[in-house]
Amino acid sequence: VCGEYHSILHYVDPSDPLGDSPKNPSENAQYTNWETAITSWMERQNTANPNGPSLTRCDVPTEEDDVHTKVNEPEVRIEWVSVDTREVEIRLEAEAPRGVSRIEYFINGAFVAQTDAGEGGAFTLPSWVGTGKYNVTATAYDDVDNAGSDEFEIDVESEAPEASIAITSPINGQDILKTQTTYLVVVEVDGVSDVKSVELRVESTNGSRVFDGKVENPSSPFVTFTWTLPDEGIYTLSATLKREGDEEERADDVRITVTDQLDASAFDLAQ
Secondary structure, three states, X not given: XXXXXXXXXXXXXXOEOOOOOOOOHHXXXXXXXXXXXXXXXXXXXXXXXXXXXXXXXXXXXXXXXXXXXXXHOOEEEEEEEEEEOOEEEEEEXXXXXXXXXXXXXXXXXXEEEEEEOOOEEEEEOOOOOOOEEEEEEEEXXXXXXXXXXXXXXXXXOOOOOOOOEEEEEOOOOOEEEOOOOEEEEEEEEOOHHHEEEEEEEEEEOOOOEEXXXXXXXXXXXXXXXXXXXXXXXXXXXXXXXXXXXOOEEEOOOEEEEEEOOOOHHHOOXXX
């Protein structure tokens, strides 16, 4: 994690605490001692977390971002929505100065589906959606993840079928910090005795497949996959089981974020 790791003397002149930052902070007699303490703390954190992202000093960028701007945000307009039992079909218009690369759909803030850029899409309601009214958001992204959204309400009248397969770890919306090189994905299945296989697929937001796993004839209802964590980004996990007779059942997709970023408040400065 690259950032400006300095003591307060780097930014504040003790003789003029409300004034500008000191031009030459090293002129303070205590500056070197305080900076040495910060450097030692960073070294201890890197030693204590050898598999995590390393803390390094660098200058904060000062260039103006002319790509991630309000004017570049996509515009989304939902034209109509159809709910047929558990199937949702959406018609919309989405446009952006840089073009639209994908559209994601969320129900009450939870990710449920992704489609390519176009005039809409369709998806099956996840098992946790019962009868009642729900807020659905359609968010369009361009190639650098500028985003624009529109919302609508649906009224679900069909009860959800009982789920027989579910990804229980990670959970939808989870952030996975890369403190380790791998992550143990857990898929729970019901009625394991006639399950021929369980498959797990992981894809990035651009549709690239980064993991394929298959467990045949599982003996436990808790089927695990060791996933080597990819680069930072947003990924969708999908799981499918096949029973005797080749009947297939699919779990609700899970959307997660893999990140290298650490919250500095999580560190113990007293170490």
